[in-house]
Amino acid sequence: MQKNGERGAPESIHTVYVDGLRSVLDVLPPTTRRVIYISSTGVYAAAGGQWVDEDTPC
16 A cells, blocks of 8 residues: 555556556446546646645645
8 A cells, every 4th residue: 555645656557547447448338439538637737757646736
């Protein structure tokens, strides 16, 4: 388990973002025509490589 603000290992990040999204997509009905994915970190300006999360000021 990660502590708040601690950057995770690339494998953990992949598991959360890619595998998590894949799990959601797998349960959608086949008639689903469009999915829009928006990452919460997309609301932040460039952070110069620093870790950003929901506690980072906008």
